[in-house]
Amino acid sequence: MKHKKVIIPIIIGLVCILTYLAVDIVSGQKTNAVEVVINNKPLFIAQDKAQVEKEVARVVAREEKRIGNQITLAYQPQYHMVLVPRDEIASQSEITKAIEESLLLKTSAAQIRVNGQPTVCVADAATANQILSDLKVCMSNCTENEKIVKADFVEKVEIEEGIFPVREVMVAADALALLETGDVSPIEYTVKPGDSLWMIARNHDTRVANIMALNNLKTEDLQLGQKLLISCSNPLVSVESVIEGKKTEVIPYTTRVTTSKSVSSTQVKQNGQNGEKQVSYVLTKKNGRVTENKVLAEVITRKPVDRIVVTGTRSSYTMTASRGGSHVGGLSWPLSGGITSGYGAGRGHTGIDIDGDTGDSIRAAAGGTVTSAGRNGTYGLMVTIDHGNGLKTRYAHCSSILVKAGQEVSRGQVIARVGSTGRSTGSHLHFEVISGGSFQNPLRYLD
Numbered sequence: 001m002k003h004k005k006v007i008i009p010i011i012i013g014l015v016c017i018l019t020y021l022a023v024d025i026v027s028g029q030k031t032n033a034v035e036v037v038i039n040n041k042p043l044f045i046a047q048d049k050a051q052v053e054k055e056v057a058r059v060v061a062r063e064e065k066r067i068g069n070q071i072t073l074a075y076q077p078q079y080h081m082v083l084v085p086r087d088e089i090a091s092q093s094e095i096t097k098a099i100e101e102s103l104l105l106k107t108s109a110a111q112i113r114v115n116g117q118p119t120v121c122v123a124d125a126a127t128a129n130q131i132l133s134d135l136k137v138c139m140s141n142c143t144e145n146e147k148i149v150k151a152d153f154v155e156k157v158e159i160e161e162g163i164f165p166v167r168e169v170m171v172a173a174d175a176l177a178l179l180e181t182g183d184v185s186p187i188e189y190t191v192k193p194g195d196s197l198w199m200i201a202r203n204h205d206t207r208v209a210n211i212m213a214l215n216n217l218k219t220e221d222l223q224l225g226q227k228l229l230i231s232c233s234n235p236l237v238s239v240e241s242v243i244e245g246k247k248t249e250v251i252p253y254t255t256r257v258t259t260s261k262s263v264s265s266t267q268v269k270q271n272g273q274n275g276e277k278q279v280s281y282v283l284t285k286k287n288g289r290v291t292e293n294k295v296l297a298e299v300i301t302r303k304p305v306d307r308i309v310v311t312g313t314r315s316s317y318t319m320t321a322s323r324g325g326s327h328v329g330g331l332s333w334p335l336s337g338g339i340t341s342g343y344g345a346g347r348g349h350t351g352i353d354i355d356g357d358t359g360d361s362i363r364a365a366a367g368g369t370v371t372s373a374g375r376n377g378t379y380g381l382m383v384t385i386d387h388g389n390g391l392k393t394r395y396a397h398c399s400s401i402l403v404k405a406g407q408e409v410s411r412g413q414v415i416a417r418v419g420s421t422g423r424s425t426g427s428h429l430h431f432e433v434i435s436g437g438s439f440q441n442p443l444r445y446l447d
């Protein structure tokens with residue numbers, strides 16, 4: 001009885017094993033395959049060695065072409081013969097992925113480190129050096145007439161050569177873009193009253209052209225409530241640069257008013273002409289934004305010609321309000337340029353049109369408070385300044401506005417740029433003077 005109890009389980013066990021093997025062999029569920037081992041770690045199971053070698057060669061050739069550098073196998077794959085169920089064999093795409101993601105493919109490369117932290121990895125030290133010098137140039141944001149005297153990274157930037165996984169190696173252009181802008185996705189911005197593209201760009205540390213491109217905008221006109229995508233840059237390095245530049249600046253002419261008893265209205269005796277000066281300057285910039293601006297020298301290349309206005313002191317009752325009246329003065333010219341359409345002009349023109357190019361500076365005619373800054377129907381982008389004592393000035397058809405409602409401005413401060421927004425046939429400034437709630441001829445107020 002004692003022996004029987006031990007033997008029965010053994011027999012049952014043997015039967016089970018034999019049955020299992022028999023089923024296996026008959027149904028053919030197991031097959032010969034190779035287990036691919038890299039650095040003592042099993043990676044995947046493949047049909048045969050040739051398939052794996054062919055796939056490794058294909059990935060190596062593709063990656064060598066991408067990074068422009070030779071790739072070495074960090075480890076020789078080892079192949080172990082195995083008998084496995086068919087469904088354990090990796091598919092072609094799984095094999096490709098495993099080869100790409102494993103440490104199998106390595107290459108000599110150069111890593112750029114910022115304050116000791118790895119950022120990007122590129123083909124070699126020469127490429128890394130080129131990226132760093134290109135980065136200093138593009139992050140200095142110079143114009144044609146400016147040259148970089150000195151540009152340095154604020155952080156400690158180093159290049160480390162070594163052997164790196166191929167998957168970490170980037171092409172130069174991608175590496176440069178990542179260092180310059182960081183890895184950030186665009187945010188959504190809703191246009192508010194008084195906004196201009198220029199202001200939005202400045203507040204988000206980006207450029208008008210970038211916002212226009214990202215949103216497929218054809219013009220700089222914005223609608224209240226319009227949604228804009230804005231990609232703010234978040235550079236992985238900072239560049240501090242010193243830049244020398246030259247520019248030509250306009251010297252606005254001054255208007256001299258003389259009085260005469262022999263005339264009864266205001267007459268222009270001599271047209272004013274702007275002068276020009278060459279200004280050389282030094283800028284200190286951080287990531288392309290000016291932090292310090294120093295004028296080195298100014299050379300006048302053309303002297304301005306005064307505008308001479310004769311104002312009559314003889315009283316005249318035949319003058320109509322639209323043609324002028326006595327000179328009040330007190331306002332400075334918001335823009336120097338010819339008057340292309342006068343006040344009244346036969347069809348109730350409520351201001352004067354001063355000729356200018358898109359982008360020219362529009363200056364506050366006097367100090368005051370900005371009461372509105374934004375889109376206003378046919379006026380396009382417009383600024384209104386309240387100077388107190390019931391006197392207001394308006395500046396219309398601007399291409400951009402540089403002030404906000406509620407802001408205090410001083411006489412001569414640049415408040416907007418000339419444009420052709422709203423109902424306008426070309427770039428000019430439509431300038432209005434309102435006193436006591438009614439339109440006035442601006443020429444009576446301009447000094």
Ligand SMILES: [Zn+2]
Binds near residue numbers: 341429430431
């Ligand atoms: Zn006008």
